[in-house]
Amino acid sequence: MEGEAAKCWIAVNRASKCRVTELNDMTRECGNYVQVVEVVLLGGSPIVIANVYDRHTKGDKPAHRAYWRDIAKSKGVIIAGDMNAHSTVWNPRATRGGNAVFWERLIEDEALFVWNTDEATRTGPGAYNHSIIDLTLSSPNIDLAWTILGHQATGSDHELIAWEGLGREALGVETSKESTG
Secondary structure (H helix, E strand, O other): OOOOOOOOOOOOOOOHOOOEEEOOOHOOOOOOOEEEEEEEEEEOOOOEEEEEEEOOOOOOOOOOOHHHHHHHHOOEEEEEEOOOOOOOOOOOOOOOOOOOHHHHHHHHHHEEEOOOOOOOEOOOOOOOOOOOEEEEEEEOOOEEEEEOOOOOOOOOOOOOOEEOOOOHHHHHHHOOOOOOO
């Protein structure tokens, strides 16, 4: 939204030669707590990437106002960010469920894959339990290399998560099945 500070953002390397289009209609009521872009590699199908910061507050959650059903129904979608949600769906050690119902429902209803492992994504003085609140989700046809780059100097109490699409099919690039003999 114009005039409001971004709460999250997505960066795509120019050297990748991708076409990137911001899908503002999907997030127009979120107050910049969600950013959604469509990324197209040369000769590829679009992949929708959504980054979210679901702030830890009671009551109104601006990030929940994104058009998540439309975003998640994209042929290829990756949703990543700080969901501020504890759930046994992605963390078997979770002891409380604050904010989890929204994300659990989206994962189940849209058959999203959770890429997180059992590694904590938030550490430091404010993390009193094994905290996995930063999630990476995708449609089932997306294949990612996902890892936590432990203890990088970011100035945050959240771990740095790195992921990249694997294979031409995962990135929506058509491959030729022709043979020249």
